Amino acid sequence: MEIRIEKNPNPAQKPTDESKLGFGRVFTDHMFVMDWYKGKGWEDARIIPFGNLSVHPASTVFHYAVEIFEGLKAYRAADGSIRLFRPIENARRLNNSAIRMAMPTIPEEDIVQAIETLVTIDKDWVPHEDGTSLYIRPFMMGDDEHLGVHGISHARFMIILSPSGAYYPEGMAPVKIMIEDEDVRAVRGGTGFTKCGGNYAASLRAGDRAEEKGFTQVLWLDGVERKYIEEVGAMNIMFKINGKVVTPELNGSILPGITRKSILELLRKNGIEAEERKISIDEVMECAENGSLEEVWGCGTAAVVSPVGWLAFEDKMFCINNGEIGELTQKLYDELTAIQWGKKEDPFGWTYTLVEG
Ligand SMILES: *Cc1c(COP(=O)(O)O)cnc(C)c1O
Numbered sequence: 227m228e229i230r231i232e233k234n235p236n237p238a239q240k241p242t243d244e245s246k247l248g249f250g251r252v253f254t255d256h257m258f259v260m261d262w263y264k265g266k267g268w269e270d271a272r273i274i275p276f277g278n279l280s281v282h283p284a285s286t287v288f289h290y291a292v293e294i295f296e297g298l299k300a301y302r303a304a305d306g307s308i309r310l311f312r313p314i315e316n317a318r319r320l321n322n323s324a325i326r327m328a329m330p331t332i333p334e335e336d337i338v339q340a341i342e343t344l345v346t347i348d349k350d351w352v353p354h355e356d357g358t359s360l361y362i363r364p365f366m367m368g369d370d371e372h373l374g375v376h377g378i379s380h381a382r383f384m385i386i387l388s389p390s391g392a393y394y395p396e397g398m399a400p401v402k403i404m405i406e407d408e409d410v411r412a413v414r415g416g417t418g419f420t421k422c423g424g425n426y427a428a429s430l431r432a433g434d435r436a437e438e439k440g441f442t443q444v445l446w447l448d449g450v451e452r453k454y455i456e457e458v459g460a461m462n463i464m465f466k467i468n469g470k471v472v473t474p475e476l477n478g479s480i481l482p483g484i485t486r487k488s489i490l491e492l493l494r495k496n497g498i499e500a501e502e503r504k505i506s507i508d509e510v511m512e513c514a515e516n517g518s519l520e521e522v523w524g525c526g527t528a529a530v531v532s533p534v535g536w537l538a539f540e541d542k543m544f545c546i547n548n549g550e551i552g553e554l555t556q557k558l559y560d561e562l563t564a565i566q567w568g569k570k571e572d573p574f575g576w577t578y579t580l581v582e583g
Contacts, residue, residue, distance in 0.1 A: 231272070250361060258384060263380055292328075298361075298362045308579070309577050322419070328377040342580055403443055407452065409431060414478040458524045484527065522552075
């Protein structure tokens, strides 16, 4: 793919205090844009100065939520080099989301090339401090300029970059999770397995209500029987029960996380049994009560691993591992982050150096 490059003539001042970056608030000097027209395909791949878009008020994305996205990170190793972690997996998932949403797909290698080229141009924006990273946000939207309801004939694919602070600036700490018993996030046959903005829109109310009650996030139950565990806000969930790891199977309504997949591969390589299956809320409560529920953690690109210390369901509150970080939870976090930041050899071939130090 040929990418036209228009350098930003007015580069911004890079943040000097990386401890104040937060998440997704600061953006780099450039962005990637490419357009698709029905009958013509993708055209005009370009990297241009970061800035506002001009979008027609009738654009499909505003009215019918035709939007999908991805999230991954570029990591700076101690020697200054910049590394990527399994970007091909994000490219593949973007296309799976696109197919479900009647949006056009993009050759995987073009998506990865666009990410690599943009990150290389804005390489000086990849932060240096421990735990910081450059968050990469590819997204696609329908942009037909009329209100008729049907498959789109114009799409825009874009990538923006945001230097982000460490997820755990004060160290990893177990969180309180509320199991949602009213709202549901997704159903099989719907869009649960896609990374689409609409899934998030429908989840915000429950998230806010949980926060008001002092919880960090909600854990969703399946949308049909409200009986089986699905996932947490933007993370998949895993349980350690009697020495074995159990996580909900990919059933069409949960997001197939790349962190989830990587942890399962890591566990199996280390000889730890990991099951992907249905797990009911009754089973979780029973195991919590009889002491066989040893650890619970969420996993996703942002946090990598997030220990769960408390689970609330209806009027019950379960404390897991005395509200402390579990041994396996900590080990998985240490192993995965060591691979991502290049502190340890990567036996899986998940990472590669994009820019030498
Ligand atoms: C992105 C996301 C995840 C985690 O996926 P990763 O690829 O591990 O970052 C889990 N659940 C939802 C709903 C998500 O959007």
